[in-house]
Amino acid sequence: MSVDSVRVGIDASLKPELLQGFPPEVVFVRVPEHPTEVLDVDFWILSFHRKNVAEVFGWLRGVKVVQSMMAGVDWILPWLPKDVLLCDGRGIHDISTSEWVLSAVLATLKRLPAYRDKQLRGQWRGWGDSGDELMDTGGEHPEQYRVQCDDLSGKTVLIVGYGSIGQAIEQRLQPFGVNVQRIARTARLTPEVHDGGSLDTLLPLADIVILIVPLTDATRGMIGAAKLAKMKKGALLVNAARGPVVDTDALVEALNTRRIFAALDVTDPEPVPADHPLWTAPNCLITPHIAGSTPQFVHRAYRFGAEQVKRYLAGETLENLVSDAGY
Amino acid sequence: MSVDSVRVGIDASLKPELLQGFPPEVVFVRVPEHPTEVLDVDFWILSFHRKNVAEVFGWLRGVKVVQSMMAGVDWILPWLPKDVLLCDGRGIHDISTSEWVLSAVLATLKRLPAYRDKQLRGQWRGWGDSGDELMDTGGEHPEQYRVQCDDLSGKTVLIVGYGSIGQAIEQRLQPFGVNVQRIARTARLTPEVHDGGSLDTLLPLADIVILIVPLTDATRGMIGAAKLAKMKKGALLVNAARGPVVDTDALVEALNTRRIFAALDVTDPEPVPADHPLWTAPNCLITPHIAGSTPQFVHRAYRFGAEQVKRYLAGETLENLVSDAGY
Numbered sequence: 001m002s003v004d005s006v007r008v009g010i011d012a013s014l015k016p017e018l019l020q021g022f023p024p025e026v027v028f029v030r031v032p033e034h035p036t037e038v039l040d041v042d043f044w045i046l047s048f049h050r051k052n053v054a055e056v057f058g059w060l061r062g063v064k065v066v067q068s069m070m071a072g073v074d075w076i077l078p079w080l081p082k083d084v085l086l087c088d089g090r091g092i093h094d095i096s097t098s099e100w101v102l103s104a105v106l107a108t109l110k111r112l113p114a115y116r117d118k119q120l121r122g123q124w125r126g127w128g129d130s131g132d133e134l135m136d137t138g139g140e141h142p143e144q145y146r147v148q149c150d151d152l153s154g155k156t157v158l159i160v161g162y163g164s165i166g167q168a169i170e171q172r173l174q175p176f177g178v179n180v181q182r183i184a185r186t187a188r189l190t191p192e193v194h195d196g197g198s199l200d201t202l203l204p205l206a207d208i209v210i211l212i213v214p215l216t217d218a219t220r221g222m223i224g225a226a227k228l229a230k231m232k233k234g235a236l237l238v239n240a241a242r243g244p245v246v247d248t249d250a251l252v253e254a255l256n257t258r259r260i261f262a263a264l265d266v267t268d269p270e271p272v273p274a275d276h277p278l279w280t281a282p283n284c285l286i287t288p289h290i291a292g293s294t295p296q297f298v299h300r301a302y303r304f305g306a307e308q309v310k311r312y313l314a315g316e317t318l319e320n321l322v323s324d325a326g327y
Numbered sequence: 328m329s330v331d332s333v334r335v336g337i338d339a340s341l342k343p344e345l346l347q348g349f350p351p352e353v354v355f356v357r358v359p360e361h362p363t364e365v366l367d368v369d370f371w372i373l374s375f376h377r378k379n380v381a382e383v384f385g386w387l388r389g390v391k392v393v394q395s396m397m398a399g400v401d402w403i404l405p406w407l408p409k410d411v412l413l414c415d416g417r418g419i420h421d422i423s424t425s426e427w428v429l430s431a432v433l434a435t436l437k438r439l440p441a442y443r444d445k446q447l448r449g450q451w452r453g454w455g456d457s458g459d460e461l462m463d464t465g466g467e468h469p470e471q472y473r474v475q476c477d478d479l480s481g482k483t484v485l486i487v488g489y490g491s492i493g494q495a496i497e498q499r500l501q502p503f504g505v506n507v508q509r510i511a512r513t514a515r516l517t518p519e520v521h522d523g524g525s526l527d528t529l530l531p532l533a534d535i536v537i538l539i540v541p542l543t544d545a546t547r548g549m550i551g552a553a554k555l556a557k558m559k560k561g562a563l564l565v566n567a568a569r570g571p572v573v574d575t576d577a578l579v580e581a582l583n584t585r586r587i588f589a590a591l592d593v594t595d596p597e598p599v600p601a602d603h604p605l606w607t608a609p610n611c612l613i614t615p616h617i618a619g620s621t622p623q624f625v626h627r628a629y630r631f632g633a634e635q636v637k638r639y640l641a642g643e644t645l646e647n648l649v650s651d652a653g654y
Contacts, residue, residue, distance in 0.1 A: 112612070
């Protein structure tokens, strides 16, 4: 059923340039950071970084749709009434997050964090020349020459969580000549995707393990000590999903024994406290949950928001609907 | 004209596993680091890191072919007699060097060096939150949101030196949705390659400039103050060619004014002395000439060497011949 107008709740500070794609039937309702009066809103577009979403929601009246700009909605599900439609940001992070994953994989293989550390000390020295950092990884005959950096070519990459971002990651890996393995909740063919039960079988074969699952009861703590122990010596664990998917204590232990590499954009706890052992664990690269946050992403997000509002006005089914069973 | 046997000069320390691909007609001559007697060698395979190649060559008798494993042969041309055939390592670096270039580009866009520095200080803080490091780059409306990292998607990439490695770089850039411009010594079509004269026109349009030219009289000092001034504010200069292609003083100055980013695997001087201002220039990532040096590369190199020796035995034209005019 189509409607004649829609009250769209947006951030009070949102710049007008981001609203250009919205249709004329929209009445924008600016939602302040801390509302002091009840606001009538049909379609609420959540901002990216808002911490007090549940509090703000309490001031909104008549909300039919909540549109998240994040791919994960684990932070919304607990407080959102069941009769409000929830749409996630699936697709709008594909470019920025898959690019971050490629950057994390390549930077680790090329040992860029270690070279950055040497740069800060004014040291022109190959990784293979520093006994303290040497791991006997990389290639069939690593003892033949000093390993200064490693190839991505020929590696086996396991993508755990083969959704929209997972596919974007595979697409960008394709020219590097890697062997890609895929895991998702539901197994399927073309391309071959294994179900979660295959994790134990596939982990020991992978040189690079990329986590890009949503945070659910099934994925919380998915990678603990037993799973980390199954990883190849010298393999790389990339977490671009959610911090609690990995058991942080077990990861710190695995890193401290110099068995594996890690690259994390998300952590548990998040932020990482200043004195946490994760900061100094060897062979680990940490970025502060910024993988998706490029300036272009913001524009992609609001273009998608405008399309969703048009669908709402036309009475069409919305995209990216989160069903409480399916998520 | 085919020959019955060939004396192949190799490093004294070379492991036998690298020699498996050579034909039975080969007699290997182990060339010590500092020869003390004359050695008869038809086909000399230069090792990678040998510094005293001219001295060693003085001890070799009957050399018809010198096979370099490096793509650049600027370090061989000055002392090699004109009647000795010189073959370079074109092709064998394609994978490792193009991968390093992608890692340098993505790491810079995602601000990984800056995040690594924050990690060392135990700081969970976005790039956009650090006033000291902020450059107003990234996207159409960088003022809208804090720039935590940038997209590769949509960028214009200028590849200066469109040979074998340049093509491998473009191939790996392809899924990222970038606009690639190409420069080589000789202009050509399909794909469109501009000649060196187009550098001034193309530099101001590029978000990312990748140098992968050989070092010749024409390329020495190619990127000086005037060229750097033509680069876009916030653009990235990647040097995977040879250090002297860029004027280091001019680069340090451009970096210190925070106009551009740089990622360097090669420098001038090389190594960079401990107290050189390049080490501390802002927005610059330095690796110590390791881009090509992966363990797998060594195997690729000797497989190629074996193929060249087979061609020599069969009297076929060798690949990768360096003509003194053409280089």
